[in-house]
Amino acid sequence: MKTFSRFKSIFFIASIVVLIFSVSPPASAWQWPSNFTITTTGTATAGYAQTLAWGALLEEQTGMKVRVIPSDNWAERARAHKAGNSDLFITTITEMFGMMEGRDNYATREGGPYEAGVFWPNARVPFGFIVSKDSDIKTIYDLKKRKPKIALYTPSPSSALNVKALLAMVELSEKDVTFIPVTTWGSSTKSVPEGKADVAYASPIAAVSFEAESSAKGIRWLELPREDKEGLARYTRVIPGLSFTTNSKGVKSALGVHMVANLSYYLALASADPELIYQVTRWLGENHSKYKGRHADCEDMSVEMERENLDLSQRMNYVAVHDGTKRYLKEKGKWHPADTAWNDKNKELLGRYIKAYKAAITAADEKNIKIAPENKDWVELWESFKKDIPRFGITVK
Secondary structure (H helix, E strand, O other): OHHHHHHHHHHHHHHHHHHHHHHOOOOOOOOOOOEEEEEEOOOOOHHHHHHHHHHHHHHHHHOOEEEEEEOOOHHHHHHHHHOOOOOEEEEEHHHHHHHHOOOHHHOOOOOOOOOEEEEEEEEEEEEEEEEEOOOOOOOHHHHHHOOOEEEEEOOOHHHHHHHHHHHHHOOOOHHHOEEEEEOOHHHHHHOOOOOOOOEEEEOOOOHHHHHHHOOOOOEEEEOOOOOOHHHHHHHHHHOOOOEEEEOOOOOHHHOOOEEEEEEEEEEEEOOOOHHHHHHHHHHHHHOHHHHOOOOHHHHHHOHHHHHHHHHHHOOEOOOOEOHHHHHHHHHOOOOOHHHHHHHHHHHHHHHHHHHHHHHHHHHHHHOOOOOOOOOHHHHHHHHHHHOOOOOOOOEOO
16 A cells, blocks of 8 residues: 555656646747847937837837947948847848948948848838928929039938939939038938038938928928839939839928838848847737837838738849748738748849859959949959849849
């Protein structure tokens, strides 16, 4: 009887141990890291304010210290991300393409294409061109009536390209305008009400645009007429990947104006822990109702918007979606079979650019060519290495 009693005791203890382990979380249960860093556009931009808004809730709910670092220099922001100094960073689709093609300010030794993936939508951002409220420039075609002064925000290659795209749309050469160099997004927008420039590329949702609108001189937005289809085609030949829309966001003076629509994303390194990216993506998707009212652009951060963006970009050469994000989209039924082939093709395209860029740098070093975007020899050498690689943003069948 004692032996049987001892057996019952052992069986009871073993059963309790099994029960404990069956209801306890596994040793590999997800733990949020101590820090999460996001590099954004400058302090005068909507992207910075928006990220502070949802980042504060993420920090509150997960215990992570969420650091939001603003930077007005798009190329420096990309280089910092490439070096692993941030988990995410904000960029528009057009900047993203310029970065991966190693154009303009991105064509440095530390810059150029690198393995990154689309993480989550930041915003569908409207952009346009402003003049002072009392300017005699009433339409974009009035630019041809005199030699206008146009602000040129060179730290953002895509901003500079949009200015040149506008000139292409109205068939005006660069020698027919005077460029006014500016170094920050805020100074670009302010250059018009301050009288330093006649025209500037701006966004109606940026904080600085509200400031400019309420200034003594005020601002007015130039329409990019939808009926000028040939002109709009010339615009997108200069800067692929854009679309145009009648604006419904931001300052009152921009409402109802037909202008550029540029998708903006948070990007993650392709090598980033897919579990971390999945968990943050999942948090953003599941908590959208809790943070969407904290900033106007947070409305654009839903899983439905991510799906809409995929639909818009499906026929384009693009940057691939991060594996962690893809996992969440699959769970939500927002990843379609056709997305996989498209995504794999995009990974291959980016791989070609990365390989070519490394080869070009090696060739430049062998020939003692300085690797700098202002060095014509380097630019021509890099162009020769990528000339047979398809461009990003180009529509494919």
